[in-house]
Amino acid sequence: MVLRPREDWFKPFIREERLWVATAFVIAFIMGFTTVSWSFVDPRHQVPTEAYEVSPEEWVKRAQEFAEKYSGKVVPEGTEVVIAGVQFSWIPQEIKLKAGVEYRIAVSSGDVIHGFSLIGDDGTVYNLMVMPGMAYVMKIKFDKPGVYEIRCNEYCGVGHQFMVGRIVVVEG
Ligand SMILES: [Cu+2]
Structure with missing residues (x-):
């Protein structure tokens, strides 16, 4: 049986992983931005007050x-x-x-x-x-x-x- 030391679990991000994380951040930013800004752009998105x-x-x-x-x-x-x-x-x-x-x-x-x-x-x-x-x-x-x-x-x-x-x- 081969036991791996703990440090072996974590490896630095490879290029593709960094790219995925960056893409997810960009998408999250766009969604967050449009959700908020759209309520000002389209007056139909009112909430009853x-x-x-x-x-x-x-x-x-x-x-x-x-x-x-x-x-x-x-x-x-x-x-x-x-x-x-x-x-x-x-x-x-x-x-x-x-x-x-x-x-x-x-x-x-x-x-x-x-x-x-x-x-x-x-x-x-x-x-x-x-x-x-x-x-x-x-x-x-x-x-x-x-x-x-x-x-x-x-x-x-x-x-x-x-x-x-x-x-x-x-x-x-
Ligand atoms: Cu019903």
């Missing part, structure tokens, strides 16, 4: 009232959009908004934690955690007409995949 406490039951009622009032109608400028996530649907299922108008969109849950993902054809994505007891307010202006899908992105039970709603943006 406004939230208020709500009761889940009342929030569902508010969302149902909102859904009834604006069913098939375009939500007027200055009206807060109320969305509730419940197992396993969004209230309202469809919301009509005007392009070029900034809306306050408030989202909360009526039961468990859901996720709010807003997906457009142009890749627009807005992600937000939907918490029971907390309403988060997003300020969103849709630049052009189109259909934006709302999908639950947080597993919330067996019917999770059915939680699909939409925002239809019409000419302002």
